[in-house]
Amino acid sequence: MSNNNNIVPGFDEEKDDSLKIRLQSIPTTKGCLVLYLTGYIDTYNSNFFQKRVTKAIEAGFTKLIFHCGGLNYVSSTGIGSFTAFLKSVKPRGGDLVLLEIQPKVYEVFQLLGFSQFFNIQDSLDEAVEFFGPDGTAPKSDVFPKIFRCPICSKKLKASRAGRFRCSECKTILAIDNSGQVFLG
Structure with a gap:
């Protein structure tokens, strides 16, 4: 059984078979949350995706790491969701990192010109290190x-x-x- 509700109360109230989200909190970094995405994000399920992530942001998670290894498709509407999350967490001192983006998904980010706006890291350790223990990117x-x-x-x-x-x-x-x- 999922422990998502233990991390973000009410997170699993709504489900969508086309997109599975598993949460992992990073206790060493204040406000840091990993979201493991499996499936796809398109026009039809992007509202579900936005509501779930917004619930996490409202619960105080502003350092978001999206693990995209299991994400096999993202439409332009889905990319718009990531942009909305970035706009939501930046004023709260947060940021977001994308991990393990599949080449065909990365290509959509690239074609729409969004790849330069997102921090893309190679490993979970690098993504957590990006935020640093106090939640700010280390100057290195x-x-x-x-x-x-x-x-x-x-x-x-x-x-x-x-x-x-x-x-x-x-x-x-x-x-x-x-x-x-x-x-x-």
Whole structure:
């Protein structure tokens, strides 16, 4: 049985077979919550998705980590939901991180120009570290940055910000000064 209601009271009051959400709190980081997403987010279930996440934000979780490994599709409406969450948590001192985005899902973020607005990390440890124990992003050097190519998932290393080509699939990638990776 799910312990989601123990973390966010009433979280599992509503269910949707097309999108499963499992919660994990991070006790070492105040207000940090991991949301494991399985299924898809489209026009029909985005309202369900928004209501569930808003319930978590209202419960005091403003550092949100969306684990997207089990998410196989996100429509533009779904991406709009992530943008709404970002706008909701930023004024409260929060942020959001996306993890393990499937290449075809990342492509939708990329095509709509949203990949540069979201913090994308490679592991749960990196995502939690992004917030730091007091809930603020630590000020540390970004480079060298190790990440996975959003197209072929090859592990790559960038020594500085700029544009370069994936050694495996030859896709042109860009990385900015904050370490965000996007198609170049």
